[in-house]
Amino acid sequence: MKKAIIIVGSIFLLVLVSLVALPFLFKDKIIARIDKEIANSINAQVYYDLDQISLSVFKRFPNISATVGQFGIVGNEPFQADTLIHLDELQVDFNLRSVLFGDIPSLTGIHLNGGSLYVKVLEDGRANYDITYPSEEVTEPSNFQMEIDLIEVNNFDLVYDDRSLDFLMVLAQIQASGKGDFTADVYDLPLEMQALVGEMVYEGTNYLSNKNFKGSTTLQVDMGNMKFSFAEGEFGLNDFLFGLEGFIAMPTDDIEFDLTFAGKDNTFKSILSLVPGMYKERFADLKTSGTMDFNGKFKGIYNDASFPSFDIALLVKDGMFQYPDLPRPVSDVNVDLRVKNETNNLENTSVNIPVFNLKFGNNPISGKFLLGNLVSYPMEGNLKGKLDLDELTSIFPVEGMTVRGILDVNAEAKGSYDSSNQTMPAISANLNLSNGFVKNAEYPTALEALQVKALVSNPSGRMPDFVVDLSQFGFQLENEQIDGRLKITDFDAMNWDGAVKGTIDLGKMLAIFPIENTTMSGKIAADIQTKGSYKDVEAAQYNKLDTRGNMSVSNFAYTSADLPQGIKINNAKADFTPERINLTQFDSQVGQSPLQASGFLSNYLNYLLQENQTLKGQLNLNSSRFNVNEWMTESSSSDTAALTVIELPTNIDFSMSVSAAEVIYDNLNLRDVKGNMTLREGVLRFSEASMSALGGRIVMNGSYDPRDVTAPKFDFGLNLVNLSIPQAFQSLNTVKAFAPVAQHLTGNFNTNLNFSGKLGQDMMPILSSIFANGLVKVSEASLQNSNLVQGITSLTKLNDTNTLQLKDLNIPIDIQNGILEVKPFNVKLWDYQANIQGSTGFDGSINYLINMQVPAGKFGAQANALLASISGTQANENTMIPVALNLGGTYASPKVGLAGGNSIETLLANSLKSRVSSETANIQQQVTEQFKATEDSIKRELKLKADMVQDSLQKEAEKKLNVTKDKAVEEGKKLIRGLLNPKPPAKPDTTKKN
Structure with missing residues (x-):
């Protein structure tokens, strides 16, 4: 008996050990099979960590379970910045025999533990979940067989962002499970689910927010007819319980509903x-x-x-x-x-x-x-x-607030609204607030004597008889009184007659009604009367409108989360007439920058009362020091924040004269800035704008056009006078890219340059988009410690110094498709006459040809030996030798060589033997033609590269057009984090991708 027990125990132990060892013995085969199926099925970036893959036969015996930690899928363009799904842990169950010995692996279960799913549908219907290969593109079809009988989801978040429907849904902490025969055409699926409904927004209306959802039902699935039937179950939102029965069917593009619901208990x-x-x-x-x-x-x-x-x-x-x-x-x-x-x-x-x-x-x-x-x-x-x-x-429960007063409401309405027949319901409504009082416990002063008296009346139901009479509105705050009135008559003509008078202390108001992350102080005093008709506005009969009075602002200061730089207005005064608002005084500080202004605004009533109208104006702006960078960064507290595109309104028509002693823009310090600007139809134009910068003077005329925010344009005519070459290199990215030689040059330059192209989202020029042409003039410069000079001297042995003195240079340049083309120009290199031509690419590549004329005797002993060996010729040490050098590679790592691949000895021998000057010219002509042929090929390659770069940047920028909706999505995600306060997910290991 004892022996039998030992045998049975040994067999059991052997089986147990085999079950434990089996996954490890076949792990490589199973992972290879998973790899293969992912590659054949998913057209996206899949990441997971091989070290976090484990296999077990005990989790769902007799199935084998593959568990993967930190698994995720990132979409392809245009969703490459969106993570479709990230899972802290993914468990997939397989029929073990089908994986090891069969041709068709059988998937039996899916378990999602922790993570998130972000479903995104663009306005044009493209969706980030569309990641399977089209049937005609699948190189090897997947042959997974679905035998799933269990799906489990634990602690999972879902964001569904459908911009084609203007629908956003945010669910958090989802717990769900379903069991059934998923392989059948018709099957019952018992379902249980609970989640937090963070938000549910449709067409801008938030229908659900911060609600706990739970549900339990049996769903009958008919895949043949795409029909989903709900048996009697129980659902709940917070404490509100309801039952749901019926079906949803989608046999075609139509959706058929037959649902009944009712509250339960x-x-x-x-x-x-x-x-x-x-x-x-x-x-x-x-x-x-x-x-x-x-x-x-x-x-x-x-x-x-x-x-x-x-x-x-x-x-x-x-x-x-x-x-x-x-x-x-x-x-x-x-x-x-x-x-x-x-x-x-x-x-x-x-x-x-x-x-x-x-x-x-x-x-x-x-x-x-x-x-x-x-x-x-x-x-x-x-x-x-x-x-x-x-x-x-x-x-x-109202903490920290005392409220008093009597509010009386009496309203009734009867009839129909029909704009075509000029009818509306008969209305009689009275609203009265008397003896109003509001006090914040944290502030000693109260808002007192708050009075509102309003009447809405239309006894006949005719639009001309419509009246809204806010006959009294006012309050008192520490002996400062505000009083106002407004009467509107005739719903068709929209006649108005109103006034406001008094002083309000904004700091005290904010203390009573605090706004999160906002500070505000200062006083506004106003005495304004207005009277007119909207019909006159539509007919542009502004002489019939009467708005007049004055308003002043003193010691105003404002900061908020969206405006951390802050704005201060020391004093401002404006007078109102029907034609214009005259800004007689405006002394302010925007961020760190003082700013004074004067001028006027016109067409303001039309602008305020009608859509698609333009506000016109003329302003004079002055500043002792204006820091543009403050208003071009996402956060004034971040030193590394990137510049972003400045959008301009299309319904503003301003003429502006600008004067600033100093302007800070990016890494440029501009002084004595003067000029005229116009802002019209969303384009900012500059006229005779001048400034001192980079050791010289800059005058420009041109425009900045951000109407397409994905590809803002600039187009300038620049007159640069006596600019420092080293400073230009240090401050201008364009000079660094297209003229890297400037880092080793001393001296100044002048140019008249036409300069246009596109700006990136960082407000820097996209090098591959630049078009420019002009003539660069350098009266005197010195080139020192240049790798190019070192390459030339080491190759030719013509000079052992690494310094070049340059004088009276006139260099014609042309930039197209990201390529700076330098047309042939003459220059003296040391004591030798030379002609230079070629190009620099936006990617840093260089391709130049230098044609030089060098006396034979300057080549030293090797030339003298050749001269002695060639008897009976006219060649001597003064015979000019044509030397053609190719400069390639990059400026930092140049490749210097003789054109045609000759050696110095061969070059000298061929030139001396030619004896005839015409042959010398032919040699240089041949070299130049060969160079141009090679250069054309290089230009074609660079243009293709430039187009690809611009296309990529354009697509990157297009994502920012959805910034508002993206922000809504992020707010939804933030809501999840704030409500649940989960641990931050571990950073995914992307060492394995398919």
Whole structure:
């Protein structure tokens, strides 16, 4: 018996050891199989770390589980900056036998543990999840067989950003699981899921924010008909529970819905959990009572021409809630709401609220509302109530704020809105706020005597009889009073008559109503009256408009998260007339830069009251020192922040004269800056703008055009007088790229240069886009310690010094497609006459030809020996030898050689034997023709490279056009991080890519 136990135990141990060892024995084969399938299936960058791959047969025996740490997929262009998916851990289950011995591996399970998925769809429909190869491009088809019966997701985040639909959804901390026979055409899939709904935004409207979602149901999947049916299940948002039954089908491009939903076991407290700001830590302690019923249906076809019918109803009876530790409740809450549409046309939607009432403490509010459709908007409703604002702080928790006053509202409306027939509902609405008082506990002064009296009236329903009369508006803050009024009559003509007078201390207002990350101080005093008609604005009859008065600003200071540099206005005064606003005084400091201004603005009423109108003006701007860099960086506190494209408004037409003692731009220090500028249709133009810089004087005329922010353009005519060559090299990237020899030159230069091209997103010229032509004049310069000179002297032995003195140079240059072409010019190299031509590429490459005439005797002993051996010739030590040198490589690492690959000895022998000067000319002509042929080939290659660089930069810049939506996505991601405060993910190891 003992022997049998030992045998059985040994066999069990052998099996156990085999199971443990099996994954390791076949690990390479399994990884190779995974590699192969990824390569054949996914057209994207896949990263994972080989050292974080493990295999086990115990996690889902008898399947084998492959676990990969830090797995991710990064999309191809134009999504190369977006990580489609990143997983802290990915577990994939396989049928072991199919991997080791079969031709078709069987995938049986997927487990996602930690990570995120970012789905992005562009306006044109391109999506970053489209990463599979088109069937005709697959070199070797994948032969995975799907036998999945389990999908698990743990602690996962999802951002769905569909810009073609203007839809954004952010889900966080997703927990989900589903089990079923995924290989069948029709199968049941039990599903469980919970997540935090960070945001759900459609066409700019946020429908859900910071809600906890949970759901449990059985989903019947019919893949043949693309039909997904929900069995009875339970779903919830916060404490609001509901059931959902029916199906969604997508057999064609249309989507068919047949869904019914209803609340389950809900109370009035359940619906309160969806109210923003109420579902907090102490929500469980909220005292409530009352009942709630919710149900609805959604049925029909959704496509471009049809919308499903729907019927949604909400009923609240005898609702009450009271915050713990506060003495008064909100009670007698009764709401009957029904939103209904029995057709497939969304415009036939009706909204009916026959009952709406509640009581804030002792103050009742009641009303009703009926909207017949979204075509003629027939409506009938009323709202009536009185609020004692002092009681609100005893109902709602308002920390650090005291509020008092009586708010009285009485409004009713009945009729239809039809702009074509000039009709609108008959309206009678009164709003009165008396004895208003607001005080922040952290500030000793209160906003007092707050009064608002408003009337909206239209007894006939005709647009000419429409009246909005804000007959009184005012408040007092530490003995400083603001009073105003505004009356609007005739909804068609939009006549207005208003005034505002008084002084407001912005610092005190901000102390009472604080704004996060914002500081503000200063006083604004105004006395303005305005009267006119919008019809006169449309007809450009500005003489009929009467706006006049004055406004002044003193000791104003403002900073915010978006404007960390800050703005200060010491004093500013403006007078208003119907024609213009005259800026009589403006003394300010923008960031670190003092700025004074005067001038006027015209067409301002048209600009304010109508779309697509242009604000015109003439300004004189003066500054003792203006730092442009402050306004071109993302953050003034970051020394390494990159310059960004400055966009210009297209609806501004300004003429400006500018004078500045000093301007800081990038690494340039510009002094005595003067000139005229015009900003019109989004283009900034310069006229006779002059400045002292780089040791000389710069005068320019031209334009900066950022209307296409992905490829802003510049076009300048430059007159550069007596500029320092070393300073130009140190300060100008263009000089560094196209004239690297300048780093070893001393002296000054002059030029008239036409200079145009595109700017990158860092506001620096894109070298490959530059077009320029001009004549560079150098009266005297010295070239020292240059690798080029060293290369020439070491090759020719003509001179042993590494210094060249240059005089009276006139160098014609032309830049096209990122290539600086230097047309032939004459120069004296040491004591020898030379002619130089060639080009420098934007990539740093050089290609030059130097044709020199050197007396034979200057070549020393080797020339003398050859002269002695050639008897009977006219050759002597004064015979001119044509020397042609090729300069290639880069300036930092030049390649210097004799044209044609000759040696000095061969060059001398051929030249001396020629004896005839005409043959000498032929030699140089042949060399020059060979050089030009080679240069043409180099130029073609550089142009292709330049086009590729510009195309790449253009595509990079296009991403910035979506910056607003990208920011919304980032805010959603930030919301996830802020709400959940997870540990930062480990940086992925990209040592393995497929």
